[in-house]
Amino acid sequence: MTMAFLDSAQAQASPSVVATAAALDRELAQASPAEIVATALRITGREKLAVVSSFGTESAALLKVVADVDPAVPVIFLDTGWLFQETLDYRDTLTRQLGLRDVRTIKPRDEDLMRLDAERGLWFSDADACCRIRKVEPLTRALEPFTGWFNGRKRFQGGDRADIPVVEADGTRLKFNPLANVTAADIKALYDAANIPPHPLLASGFTSIGCMPCTTRTKPGEDPRAGRWRDRGKTECGIHTASVS
Incomplete structure (x- = not known):
């Protein structure tokens, strides 16, 4: 895959994946996060399923749920080159505490950064392009071996996330949102427990x-x-608004 990805149309979800996602979404509409994770594992198998995590303020909730079901599920962490050191340290802390066995840190390609953002100012002039180079394209490459993935979006976060399904089609993959139905109080209770x-x-x-x-x-x-992309009219990096297949 080349950086032509950035200028090409996103792959359309296949009809079979759309049908499977819709059926699973109906089946799991009221399921617990752990039940959703277990079902995804049963359908795809561990070797074809990944967790995508930012190791941000609420990331440990999904990671804890997945680790309790199977701590060897691969975890994909995007190191964009612009992360806070505290986030990198938190990744290491949670990996140890939750017993995660397969955390994979991925980065944008050096040659792409040199060609498209050599002076590291693209975030200021074109935040969408910066996100594509540093997040969407690396994740596209990282997910190539997988047929399904978990993410930590929640409906209570509002905006584009208010109506997310529990399971959706994402190009050729199934995309699972195990925390779609949880509340902020549920997240706090999980952290406390x-x-x-x-x-x-x-x-x-x-x-x-x-x-x-x-x-x-x-x-x-x-x-x-x-506080994300303040005053830019931007609410998502692109990972969840376009297919990454």
Whole structure:
């Protein structure tokens, strides 16, 4: 795969994957997160299933659920080159505490960065292009061996996430949203019960954490994701708004 990916139309979900996703979504509409994870494992097998995690402020919830079912499920972590050191440290902390056995850190290709963002200013002039180079394209490559993947989006986060299904078609893959139905109180209870440490930056006012240039603190009463791409009319990096097949 070349960087022509950035300019090409995204692959369309195959009819068979769409049908399978719809059937599973109906079946799992009221299932618990653990039941959703177990069903995904039964359908795809561990070797064809991955968790995509940012190791952000709420990431440990999904990682804990998956680890309790099977701690050897591969975890894909995108190191964009712009992450806070605290996030990298948190990845290591959670990996140890949750007993995750297969965390794979992936990065954008050096040759692509040199050609398209040599001066590291693309985030300022074209945030969408920066996300494509540093997140969408690396994830596309990383997911090539898999037929299904988990992510941690939740309906209570609002915006484009308010109506996410439990299972959806993503190109040639099944995309599972095990936490779609949980509440913020459920997340807190899970953290408390498992004695999971918070992300180090949460106490400093960062309620949703991505890359350093595009993450700011949120103010009291703001949406938790208000600090992401503030004032840019952008709410998603592109991973969840386009097929990554």
